[in-house]
Amino acid sequence: MVMKLHCFGESGNAYKCALALELAGEPWEPVHVDFFRGATRAPAFRALNVMGEVPVLEDGETVLTQSGAILDYISTVTGKLGGKLAADRREVLRWILFDTQKVSGMAGPLRFQMNFLPEEKRDPAVAAFLSGRLHSALKIMETHLADREWLVGDGVTIADCACCGYLYYDEDFTFDRVQYPAIDAWLSRLSALPGWKHPYELMTRAFPG
Template identity: 60%
Template sequence: MTIKLHCFGESGHSYKAALALELSGLDWEPVKIDFFGGEGRTAQFREGLNVMGEAPVMIDGAVKLTQSGVIQDYISEKSGKFGGCDAAERREILRWILWDNHKLSSMAGVTRFLMNFLPEDKQPKEVIAFNQGRLAGTYAVLDAHLAGRDWIVGDGITNADLTCCGYLYYPEPFGFDRREFPNIDAWLTRLSDTPGWKAPYDLMPGSPADRA
């Protein structure tokens, strides 16, 4: 049975799940959510797919899961990949997934949305500046952790890498310049050089070009 991932290209949270599916070798296909048409706010979406109103949603037969970190956990169980090799690695991976949800992808996603998907005169400048200030500290934490390491946890790609990169390959500006963080820069290159890697708009349907 083909796993279906309800997602859209602009969503870095969806990208985390889509990239994990793609690199896992599991059979999957994306189903586009018309997020910019308001689909996430409809009663049909909230009641049928996700009360949280968020992407992604994964359907695998009778199993329906939301939250990219939960979907990654399921992919790891099913494929045997990216979940770490023991309890200590599993917890270290979860640590970075939680940190990413709290400090990195959450802030980066909102800031990118405000700067690129709202009209210029609706952009809350003080909020954007505040978020960018917090994100600067966040990037520095990841960059410091990656000093002397190839991957965030252990000796290979894990869900820690596949969550933290969620918004870092997008072309739209939100204040992140990977050249300022050499360890992050090298890690992103390492990941994108991995066979099977694809950029967000090559992996999922929907992109800003659709609305141009």
């Protein structure tokens, strides 16, 4: 039985996992979550996952949430994308945590604010706050990537899958690749890998359009 990923196209956190599965060459099956119609608040979904989060990975009896934990699982099970050296493992975890707190952790809510929240609920002060924090984190990534091909070690890892989670989306969230040449080159390097696909190619969109 192949792994199932409960996901929807707009979720960058789900994309990280879908991308890692593709890059690892692991067969998987998307289970569409109708997020904008409240699917994550339904009792069946809450029974699967008390945190009410997307994505959820199901692999037989194993049910996991939090994209960083799912990435760790995919890497462990497939033996891929975890870095070559033992010392890489801790660096991979560090970048996944950095992403969770400061890159995707800011880009996700910011993109939601600017694109998916009903207009009357949007707040420019909140968007400005999130954007300021996102760009502080992007500057650190830009510095780190200035003289490296990948975030950790000398090959692609789940740390790259994590940190790029929101960065291929076209909706405006104040991120412009042109402003970050090292990040731009790294995103091009990633999207040139065999198996890479854009989030909307891997997962069905949920936003009512």
